[in-house]
Amino acid sequence: MALTDYIDDRPADGVFRVNPAIFTDQSVFDAEIKAIFEGGWVFLGLSSQAEQPHDYFTTQIGRFPVLVQRDGQGELGAFINACPHKGARLAQLRQGHAPLHVCPYHSWSFDSAGRNKAIKSKRAGCYSAAFDQDDHGLARLPHFGQYRDFLFGSLTADVPPLAEYLGGAVQLLDLVADQGEAGTELVPGQVTFTYAANWKLQLENCSDAYHFTSTHPSYIRVLERRQQTFSQDVVASVWENSDYWKDDATGIGGGSFSFANGHVLNWGVFGVTPASPLFEQAGPLAERHGEAKRDWMFNMRNLTIFPNLQIAENASSQLRIIRPLAPNLTEMRTWCLAPKGESAAARRQRIRQYEDFFNPTGMATPDDTVSYENCQMGYGGGMSRWLQGYARGMTASIAGGNRFGDLIGLGPERSVLADPQLCDETLYHSYYRAWANRIAQELQA
Ligand code: FES
Ligand SMILES: [Fe+2]
Numbered sequence: 001m002a003l004t005d006y007i008d009d010r011p012a013d014g015v016f017r018v019n020p021a022i023f024t025d026q027s028v029f030d031a032e033i034k035a036i037f038e039g040g041w042v043f044l045g046l047s048s049q050a051e052q053p054h055d056y057f058t059t060q061i062g063r064f065p066v067l068v069q070r071d072g073q074g075e076l077g078a079f080i081n082a083c084p085h086k087g088a089r090l091a092q093l094r095q096g097h098a099p100l101h102v103c104p105y106h107s108w109s110f111d112s113a114g115r116n117k118a119i120k121s122k123r124a125g126c127y128s129a130a131f132d133q134d135d136h137g138l139a140r141l142p143h144f145g146q147y148r149d150f151l152f153g154s155l156t157a158d159v160p161p162l163a164e165y166l167g168g169a170v171q172l173l174d175l176v177a178d179q180g181e182a183g184t185e186l187v188p189g190q191v192t193f194t195y196a197a198n199w200k201l202q203l204e205n206c207s208d209a210y211h212f213t214s215t216h217p218s219y220i221r222v223l224e225r226r227q228q229t230f231s232q233d234v235v236a237s238v239w240e241n242s243d244y245w246k247d248d249a250t251g252i253g254g255g256s257f258s259f260a261n262g263h264v265l266n267w268g269v270f271g272v273t274p275a276s277p278l279f280e281q282a283g284p285l286a287e288r289h290g291e292a293k294r295d296w297m298f299n300m301r302n303l304t305i306f307p308n309l310q311i312a313e314n315a316s317s318q319l320r321i322i323r324p325l326a327p328n329l330t331e332m333r334t335w336c337l338a339p340k341g342e343s344a345a346a347r348r349q350r351i352r353q354y355e356d357f358f359n360p361t362g363m364a365t366p367d368d369t370v371s372y373e374n375c376q377m378g379y380g381g382g383m384s385r386w387l388q389g390y391a392r393g394m395t396a397s398i399a400g401g402n403r404f405g406d407l408i409g410l411g412p413e414r415s416v417l418a419d420p421q422l423c424d425e426t427l428y429h430s431y432y433r434a435w436a437n438r439i440a441q442e443l444q445a
Pocket of ligand 2: 076205212215216364368
């Protein structure tokens, strides 16, 4: 099939449609793994996951296990987490501290800079000179990069510099990283779960405001009941007191921004409210970053850095890593994300709100993942009819930014600003344009 059989993208005709085969075809999935996950920058984790010398964490890029660790000098490095002897996975834990890794198969050992330190019974091994000339250390990733607290790696050497790949979306990462004077960390307690559907359904859902009231009525009812029971004033919205959010008679309270390479944000005005665990920092944040940037930190923001990082700051703050396992199987790793050094009370509030909404044990995530699985079931073997879920907002989408983004100097490729009920679907176009660019060659190969 040609790329145009998968994505029908004709802006001049007001058409953007998706063939459900992109969620079911094994050939598409294989192309995605090679060209997107193993063919460019992907998110690995936060630098705080390996804070001290010799700390490490493990993750995955496509089909490859990856080890990120700090050496004795505190320098971070990223390696294929596989022993050069017979290829066994080396570090077994998600996270740990190891000046020396000893392979569990035949005990070759490696220091925290990835250098081979010992080959068991080397002298008795009758190795050839050619073997001695080989590098027995761990293979480094061709590219490893850091922006603020965020670590990225690439298995492919032929990629643009990380800064170019992230582009203007770095300012959205700044809105996260700048919440704490000392940076950002993951709250202990990682959750891993799978759902029986395609990885791009998670990609889309994070940016899907349209589903919220339909998919999560039980969560909304619980919130309403709490408000009736606990009637104290919980919202001190900037909507009431800041000119820049309320100077429009149309009631605009959010929208979306799309950036090059498939990075997108959807957002809504939340207000500087005690309902946010950031509230205790409202004054200091305004002093450090100005009121507009502070208010942006309080806004509801769902950010995707294509292809595998999502940061959802709505009911609480969640960092997600998406890992495709099969066309109809996806692994999610999720954490509560928090500014370092926040008070115990703020951290408690953040975690309670986090438990409430997120994860398989929360009130929202199960609704979402069941919907992804319903979609996957609906696709059958990849039905022949185009999907129509990419059309909302078509006539509201404009090239460039808008006055709300201008407050913090955002320079997106496209933006949508509208009544909250618009629930833009055009920000998915950015995903699929990046997706199409990346897999085109692979599909034709
Ligand atoms: S595979 Fe690691 S020592 Fe043999
Ligand atoms: Fe949802």
